[in-house]
Amino acid sequence: MKEINAEEISRAVARLAVDACCLLPDDVEAGLVRARQEESSPIGQAILEQLLENAALARAERMPICQDTGLAVVFANVGQDVRIVGGDFESAIHEGVRRGYTQGYLRKSCVAEPLFERKNTGDNTPAVIHARIVPGDALRLRLAPKGAGSENKSLLRMLVPADGLDGVRRVVLEAVKAAGPSACPPMVVGVGIGGTMEVAALCAKRAAVRDLESRNADGRYAALEEELLDLVNSTGIGPQGFGGLVTALKVHVEWAPTHIASLPVAVNINCHAARHAEVVL
Numbered sequence: 001m002k003e004i005n006a007e008e009i010s011r012a013v014a015r016l017a018v019d020a021c022c023l024l025p026d027d028v029e030a031g032l033v034r035a036r037q038e039e040s041s042p043i044g045q046a047i048l049e050q051l052l053e054n055a056a057l058a059r060a061e062r063m064p065i066c067q068d069t070g071l072a073v074v075f076a077n078v079g080q081d082v083r084i085v086g087g088d089f090e091s092a093i094h095e096g097v098r099r100g101y102t103q104g105y106l107r108k109s110c111v112a113e114p115l116f117e118r119k120n121t122g123d124n125t126p127a128v129i130h131a132r133i134v135p136g137d138a139l140r141l142r143l144a145p146k147g148a149g150s151e152n153k154s155l156l157r158m159l160v161p162a163d164g165l166d167g168v169r170r171v172v173l174e175a176v177k178a179a180g181p182s183a184c185p186p187m188v189v190g191v192g193i194g195g196t197m198e199v200a201a202l203c204a205k206r207a208a209v210r211d212l213e214s215r216n217a218d219g220r221y222a223a224l225e226e227e228l229l230d231l232v233n234s235t236g237i238g239p240q241g242f243g244g245l246v247t248a249l250k251v252h253v254e255w256a257p258t259h260i261a262s263l264p265v266a267v268n269i270n271c272h273a274a275r276h277a278e279v280v281l
């Protein structure tokens, strides 16, 4: 049994929060470089150039890539042979977010209650935590700040099996067209297929924050990712919605077993600031 101190988790999460908000991941930067080469519209090229310049400035000045530093979404793979000591796991993550967003001067974007008071919690807590118990004695933490511009364009449709592949295409196009410039394209489109309603949504979120270069392990779904990317880019929305070839850098699909009478499809969009940072303790 490996012991990990809660304080170590808090320190790691604080670092991840600042790194994720200020350092565009290499895979996303490479995607933007590729997009600039592929984009034919002059205004689209100019925008991609600005996005790259913005990312370079943020890295050099240690400033946020975007003013919306998002809700702190944390994916945790907790090895079943790990024992957290010196505090509880979730409190340690919240403390890390509190420190990172405060010490890093990152915008606090979380309200404590969604409808009536909407009072800012003042430190960007609580984090959104998705934890899985996995084999082994490591704790893997992936923090993905999620801004509202793209998150607000998420979509869930409870299709039935007869809707099939065409239904999936339809839902993805519906989400992307409704998002348009509001999701700050070029986007990374996460698609969750199957499960129950909430599992489909979580699959879509996992897909949206996957490394840009990754492909679904199942060849059929990897091919679907390619097909959906072509479909999304055929909309012509383009960088920041000014028209062009590159509306999305990638479409990622994650799937889950589902009911014999269900075909849930969820879409979660990530903007060009597709931020994520990861650590293994």
Ligand code: SF4
Residues within 6 Å of the ligand: 066, 067, 068, 069, 070, 146, 147, 148, 149, 150, 151, 182, 183, 184, 271, 272, 273
């Ligand atoms: S969608 Fe992304 S790039 Fe646009 S404002 Fe929100 S966090 Fe920033």
